[in-house]
Amino acid sequence: MIVLKLAFRNLIGAGLRTWLNVVVLSMSFVVIIWQQGLLDGWNQQARRDTIEWEIGGGQYWHKNYDPYDPFTIEDSHGLIPAQLLQSTKKGQAAPVLVAQASIYPQGRIQNVLLKGIYPDQKVIQIPTDRLKNKSVDLDVVPAVIGTRMAKSTHLHVGDYVTVRWRDTNGTFDATEIQIVQIMKTNVGTVDFNQLWLPFDQLQKMMQTPDQATLVIMAQGHENIQVNGWIFRDHDFLLRDIKELIKSKTVGGMVLYFLLLFLAWIAIFDTQVLSIFRRRKEIGTLIALGMTRSRVVTLFTLEGSMHSILAALMAAVYGIPLLRMQAMRGFSMPEMTDNMGLAIADKIFPVYGAGLVLGTTIIVMISVTIVSLIPARKIATMKPTDAIKGKIS
Amino acid sequence: MQNNHIIFINKLIKRFPMGNSEFTALRGINLTFGKGEFAGFVGPSGSGKTTLLNIIGSLDSPSEGEVRVMDQSIGNLSHKQAARLRNKYLGFIFQTYNLLPVYTVYENVEFPLLLLNKSPGERKKAVLDALEWVGLTDKIKSRPGQLSGGQCQRVAIARAMVKRPQIVLADEPTANLDAENSHHILQTMEKLNQELQTTFLFATHDSKVIGYLRRKISLVDGQVAKDEKNKSSKSRGGKK
Numbered sequence: 176m177i178v179l180k181l182a183f184r185n186l187i188g189a190g191l192r193t194w195l196n197v198v199v200l201s202m203s204f205v206v207i208i209w210q211q212g213l214l215d216g217w218n219q220q221a222r223r224d225t226i227e228w229e230i231g232g233g234q235y236w237h238k239n240y241d242p243y244d245p246f247t248i249e250d251s252h253g254l255i256p257a258q259l260l261q262s263t264k265k266g267q268a269a270p271v272l273v274a275q276a277s278i279y280p281q282g283r284i285q286n287v288l289l290k291g292i293y294p295d296q297k298v299i300q301i302p303t304d305r306l307k308n309k310s311v312d313l314d315v316v317p318a319v320i321g322t323r324m325a326k327s328t329h330l331h332v333g334d335y336v337t338v339r340w341r342d343t344n345g346t347f348d349a350t351e352i353q354i355v356q357i358m359k360t361n362v363g364t365v366d367f368n369q370l371w372l373p374f375d376q377l378q379k380m381m382q383t384p385d386q387a388t389l390v391i392m393a394q395g396h397e398n399i400q401v402n403g404w405i406f407r408d409h410d411f412l413l414r415d416i417k418e419l420i421k422s423k424t425v426g427g428m429v430l431y432f433l434l435l436f437l438a439w440i441a442i443f444d445t446q447v448l449s450i451f452r453r454r455k456e457i458g459t460l461i462a463l464g465m466t467r468s469r470v471v472t473l474f475t476l477e478g479s480m481h482s483i484l485a486a487l488m489a490a491v492y493g494i495p496l497l498r499m500q501a502m503r504g505f506s507m508p509e510m511t512d513n514m515g516l517a518i519a520d521k522i523f524p525v526y527g528a529g530l531v532l533g534t535t536i537i538v539m540i541s542v543t544i545v546s547l548i549p550a551r552k553i554a555t556m557k558p559t560d561a562i563k564g565k566i567s
Numbered sequence: 568m569q570n571n572h573i574i575f576i577n578k579l580i581k582r583f584p585m586g587n588s589e590f591t592a593l594r595g596i597n598l599t600f601g602k603g604e605f606a607g608f609v610g611p612s613g614s615g616k617t618t619l620l621n622i623i624g625s626l627d628s629p630s631e632g633e634v635r636v637m638d639q640s641i642g643n644l645s646h647k648q649a650a651r652l653r654n655k656y657l658g659f660i661f662q663t664y665n666l667l668p669v670y671t672v673y674e675n676v677e678f679p680l681l682l683l684n685k686s687p688g689e690r691k692k693a694v695l696d697a698l699e700w701v702g703l704t705d706k707i708k709s710r711p712g713q714l715s716g717g718q719c720q721r722v723a724i725a726r727a728m729v730k731r732p733q734i735v736l737a738d739e740p741t742a743n744l745d746a747e748n749s750h751h752i753l754q755t756m757e758k759l760n761q762e763l764q765t766t767f768l769f770a771t772h773d774s775k776v777i778g779y780l781r782r783k784i785s786l787v788d789g790q791v792a793k794d795e796k797n798k799s800s801k802s803r804g805g806k807k
Binding site (some may be wrong): 180558 | 617621624626627646647650651653654655657659661663665667668669670674678679681682683684726
């Protein structure tokens, strides 16, 4: 307790030297927490948006379906199983039929995916209700597209575009599609190169009545065994996000350790200088009756207390700053929208207790270690030399 | 304690390594000191005064022979035991004062009491008493940087005396002071020696200090050349 008191006294007594270190360390605290909070916020937002817009409470995939293998799509549809049909009728599932096609916007050819979905579904947030009240006549098929798709095809609401596809019997056919809605979504994977059509009309186009490629389940759904269909849960469907956030976190760690390293260097330097300049003081402390180990503890505590002061200082300016950022969000550059991952225009950082506590503990422990390394030299000092300010 | 001696030195030899050879700083010292002595080691530079003082102060250990302070053998003490001995029984006064620069006068004097785990009330009383002995009660809040050399040394005396140690070891305490301050300091120490019966041991070659010693031990080349009562001492009493 006395050593703690003395360490605090020495630290405050050192004046500007202490406060410079504290400022550097506090900035590391704030930036580390902000950056990790931003990644956590992005992770949460990406997961939430992907669940709400694309995957719901999990999906049943036709056994042949592999979204990463375009050759499987042609054969990956089947009759919707009775259990899933029942859930669909209750509004707890949304079957989707996926087909490959080409469109010809502005005279160009572009390969797209056609996705048929019930206009009445409420399982995901695609604005399918805009597909309602349109004729099931194949002459003009209504379609909802995303902003990214609209941008790449130069299509606007009300525009017509020719679509050409091959049905399940291998027959090529074509019709006009009218864009009835351009949706804005953070989830690029329901937008890029995709047209959302009424389920019945796509079934008719593909000659696949009552068939679907996948069935999106409402949130809270419990996994049941369905013959010929494979249930994909959140762990499976969100693995891309998880991997990307993981890689971003690793990238973030570089900055994290760079910032910490700067603070460590500052404190290490202070400690080395301190022990060099305060040799006489060290000798005096030993002469006055302190054991060497107590003096080592005193100097180590002095170093590690930088982190306590830094945490307090970081709280003073960091809490309002981080709070403001959490409320106002962090605007993401426009180009990140094309990364294929759910990135909102603004990311709202999330600062969990675990993040703040974890960062504080890591900083405190690391600073203590950095402080201890030079302080150990005290144990080898000869007090008779130290009193005179000599190096032994 | 051996024959009421608080310091007992028998055949003390101290060697220091010097490259591949050794330098013998003390060669067979035999001395004893009783309570309340006001004695000093005098001699030229390199005669072994400071080395002897350091060994008595358990800051260094003998190479051969025995040194017992407050009935504890210095050569056999662990770092921890030596620290406890210094903490409890010994006070130090250094040539360069060695005050802790970031502490105030009050905090500097209070420091040894903190190590002794004295209560805040006890500490306050003892610190104020010690500062009164040295006449610095008006400088309580000053830091060492704001004091003159004489005032700093008086703070160092207060710090050495605040815990009322049995022995005070003073290494060239007046070397950085002018004549007036030197006399003032020495008179203060002499007064404390008489009032508190604290044993004062000096290492000095300053004639002003020598003038106050009641016992003068002359060291030459690490040996006691002369151990005598100082007949010309300005000191008014005390016992040997």
